Amino acid sequence: MDQCLIVCICFFFIYSSVLGKILDKQPDFVKTCLITKPRDEFINCSTHAVQILFNEIPKGNKDIELQVLDPLKVSVVKILQGGGGPVTVNASLTDVTILGFGNTKILFNSVDPETYDFYTKLHLPKLRIDGNYELLGRILLIPLRGKGTCWFDARDLNINVKSDVILEQRNGFHFFNVTKVHVKFSIDGLKLHMGNLFEGIKALEDSTNAYLNANWKPVAESLNPILSRTIEDIMIDILQKVFDNIPADFFLGDIIKNNKDREMKQKNN
Ligand SMILES: *[C@@H]1O[C@H](CO)[C@@H](O)[C@H](O)[C@H]1NC(C)=O
Ligand SMILES: *[C@@H]1O[C@H](CO)[C@@H](O)[C@H](O)[C@H]1NC(C)=O
Numbered sequence: 001m002d003q004c005l006i007v008c009i010c011f012f013f014i015y016s017s018v019l020g021k022i023l024d025k026q027p028d029f030v031k032t033c034l035i036t037k038p039r040d041e042f043i044n045c046s047t048h049a050v051q052i053l054f055n056e057i058p059k060g061n062k063d064i065e066l067q068v069l070d071p072l073k074v075s076v077v078k079i080l081q082g083g084g085g086p087v088t089v090n091a092s093l094t095d096v097t098i099l100g101f102g103n104t105k106i107l108f109n110s111v112d113p114e115t116y117d118f119y120t121k122l123h124l125p126k127l128r129i130d131g132n133y134e135l136l137g138r139i140l141l142i143p144l145r146g147k148g149t150c151w152f153d154a155r156d157l158n159i160n161v162k163s164d165v166i167l168e169q170r171n172g173f174h175f176f177n178v179t180k181v182h183v184k185f186s187i188d189g190l191k192l193h194m195g196n197l198f199e200g201i202k203a204l205e206d207s208t209n210a211y212l213n214a215n216w217k218p219v220a221e222s223l224n225p226i227l228s229r230t231i232e233d234i235m236i237d238i239l240q241k242v243f244d245n246i247p248a249d250f251f252l253g254d255i256i257k258n259n260k261d262r263e264m265k266q267k268n269n
């Protein structure tokens with residue numbers, strides 16, 4: 001098991017680790033739920049609340065220094081995966097445009113009342129990625145080499161996200177510090193094109209693209225770890241921008257009560 005996967009993502013906008021401004025007034029797109037309510041009621045409320053949040057944030061938000069997410073512009077994605085799996089690639093994507101986050105449907109959201117970790121299920125009807133690629137490696141055992149433009153068109157993505165959260169206090173508010181996200185996802189269709197494969201041997205380029213499209217399922221499966229990591233890196237950046245700057249108290253109206261309940265429970269155990 002010497003699989004090693006490195007994904008490195010640079011956005012156009014992150015050149016500072018400076019936090020945006022804390023929103024000390026609750027914005028319209030943040031709806032408050034009560035975590036001490038019965039579980040079903042809370043999950044229904046928080047699923048709706050996260051949907052309202054996701055209807056708004058893809059437009060971008062200057063107050064919290066959140067860039068536009070649809071289209072999302074990423075300057076560089078670098079991927080290095082060695083080891084003996086079906087994929088061995090050394091690849092980079094530059095000038096990347098990702099379309100589709102604006103149509104995110106939230107199927108489920110819950111917050112763990114003990115740890116405050118988030119569990120979220122999302123559905124994206126379409127996700128389209130355009131960019132310039134440079135690739136050397138193997139996918140499905142086919143050796144690939146190329147440099148040019150590419151696009152990927154994925155249909156019906158179901159994404160399960162667990163976000164590790166630490167509840168913190170500063171500036172008189174609670175905040176969710178999202179420290180890690182774990183992504184699992186599946187897709188129901190994939191079309192792709194890599195231009196200038198094999199540096200312009202057109203017949204080989206066409207037959208390889210045709211083969212990869214005809215075998216999109218195993219291609220998607222073999223790229224799953226790479227894509228999961230890429231989605232994780234994009235999501236943690238978005239979630240940190242949102243939750244570093246918008247107090248947790250606007251999302252959960254009863255954090256103090258919940259913490260007291262938690263302490264009581266711990267004492268009784
Ligand atoms: C779920 O939440 C929505 C919006 O807050 C509300 O309209 C609906 O009545 C709730 N459904 C249940 C079963 O509680
Ligand atoms: C990956 O590609 C880059 C750029 O072509 C190169 O500098 C690097 O050495 C390669 N790494 C491996 C492990 O092949």
Ligand SMILES: *[C@@H]1O[C@H](CO)[C@@H](O)[C@H](O)[C@H]1NC(C)=O
Nearest residue numbers: 019166168175177178179244
């Ligand atoms: C979040 O927690 C990590 C780990 O404890 C810490 O290094 C980081 O500074 C925290 N971030 C914020 C914005 O408080």
